[in-house]
Amino acid sequence: MTSIAFLALFAISIIGYVWNITAVNAIRKGGNRLHSLGYFHGMYAFLVSFIPVFVVILLWLLLQGPVIEWIVAGGLPAGEYDGLGTGEQQLVMAEIKSIARGTIFGEPEEWKIAAAERLTRLYTLSSRAMLIAVVALGLGLMFLSRSKVSAEFRARHGVEHIVSGLMIFCATTAVFVTIGIVASLLFETLKFFDKVSVSEFLFGTNWEPQIPLREDQVAAEGAFGWLPVILGTLVITAVALFIAVPVGLMSAIYLNEFAPCRLRAVVKPALEILAGVPTVVYGFFAVLTVAPAIRAFGAQIGIDVAPNTALAAGGVMGIMLIPFISSFTDDALSAVPRTLSDGALGLGATRAEMVTTVLFPAAIPGIVGGVLLAVSRAIGETMIVVMAAGLIAKMTLNPLDSVTTVTVQIVTLLIGDTSFDNPKTLAAFALGMMLFIVTLIINIFAIRIVRKYREAYD
Structure with missing residues (x-):
């Protein structure tokens, strides 16, 4: 109907x-x-x-x-x-x-x-x-x-007023939606902190949110220290950036300055196809291909590798971020005035020297901004880490070990028909608030860097 x-x-x-x-x-x-x-x-x-x-x-x-x-x-x-x-x-x-x-x-x-x-x-x-x-x-x-x-009848004026009001309404709606999201997260987070102390959540080293939901149910007392969860998130993000940043930067520099026009016309769209692949496909690739390959290689050289590793999830996430970083880098390099590179070449510099001493330093603001935005994308990624990362929170920096992330725990805690009046379920909102704060700080930092240094080159 x-x-x-x-x-x-x-x-x-x-x-x-x-x-x-x-x-x-x-x-x-x-x-x-x-x-x-x-x-x-x-x-x-x-x-x-x-x-x-x-x-x-x-x-x-x-x-x-x-x-x-x-x-x-x-x-x-x-x-x-x-x-x-x-x-x-x-x-x-x-x-x-x-x-x-x-x-x-x-x-x-x-x-x-x-x-x-x-x-x-x-x-x-x-x-x-x-x-x-x-x-x-x-x-x-x-x-x-x-x-x-x-x-x-002034129909044109009427249409312009309606369209202007529609745009104002859309902008206002976007602002109030953001306020509503933050308010809902904050409200549920405050309810969580009424049941669990702030110090235990922020500085606790154990994450075991399994608590009894009924009087006749046997379960653990529950521990809600988020440090192992955020540590696992940072480990997977570090692995992803270790792969995505150098590959994305090098591919963008090559396509922008060294690749022939015909090759660029073919390779750049092919590279950007990776950005259109659904993240669930990346998750299948990590679980069915990358993780078994890492375990087999580790067995050959005598290293114990967990079934679900941060290396598998972070590596596949890095592949997903390559077109993201490459596109930002290519845009930053293209935005540099051509007179700078032409002047360096005219003074006798080689193309490689021009890229390393003139073009790349001038494009640093846009490149850094793109990398920081990629960091926030990696921290907030859900599907890949849900399928390829573990569920047990551990205080470890070993990428070959099984770790969990903030997004994995949020999904796990909110699965099924659960009551939103116990610490186990409310912990998901506390994690969501902390994830929102972390990504917001990263985005603000990226925007400030881009604005600060871009003015110096305009």
Whole structure:
């Protein structure tokens, strides 16, 4: 039903566009001089019909879930829902939704089946009401825009105001989304620190978040020191940069200064294909090819290698980062004024001397910025390390050992239907906040370097 509503909205907007242009052509044939071109009258009708209704659809879809769940929860039997904690209420509602989707496990209670049927009816009713509202509001706005068509109507100004407001709204939305992400992370992190001390989290050397979630469950007491987790992240990042930085820099320098034009036209797009490979494919490559090869080589020379190593995950991640660093380096080298390199060559320097003494030092700001952004990309990478790195946190710098990362632990802690009121689950938000702070510092540092030194060469 939602797709039908979007299709109806798009059809009404197109009809309004064509209708206004037809009306403008009739006015022009009558000998009247228009203030705005017919295109602007058509675009005015399209935007007036499309944007407000599109916002209504988004708000409807955003609010219908909480409202329907609130209605369903209010109709549940007394004592089955209202007396539970927040986490238990979420689990009950998740079970009702699963029953409504047809994924029933076991034999649920009768009141849950009835609630699921009511949930389905309410969603169906809401979808139909949304479609009726979209058609009615769209047609009303279409007729409103048609009534404004005249020789004196400033359609171009109206379109410009609408587009300007749309851009301001998009920019404001991006800012508030960022604020919302930070606020949600901060809120859950503060809840975590109410249960676990800040000193234990920041300076603890043990990470074992397995704690009992129920009174009858046997589990460890749990340890939440994040140092082994961030240490594993840094080890894998260091391995990735050890491979990606020299290969990316050398390939960019060769393609920019030494490679023939025909070779550059073939090799550069082929190199950038690596940037389009999904990270899950890199993860398969690390697990099925790189890790067994490292273990076999280690067995031949008598070195014990873990099944999942930081070397395998970091090495494949480095391959993924090569086009990233190469592209930044190539852009930085191309941005250097050609007069500098031509002047060095004119004074008798070889091309290699020109690159090492003139071109590369002048491009250092952009290169360093690209490398630091690659560092933040490596720290935040998820799929490769989930598949190729380990799950046990260790205080080790050995790349042949099994380590874990921040992203691996976040994924592990949030798998399945879990309650968000215990330290085990809330620890994922604390790790996410620390990861956000680390990557933010790196990005700010990269931007400051680029801005500071770029001004010296402009």
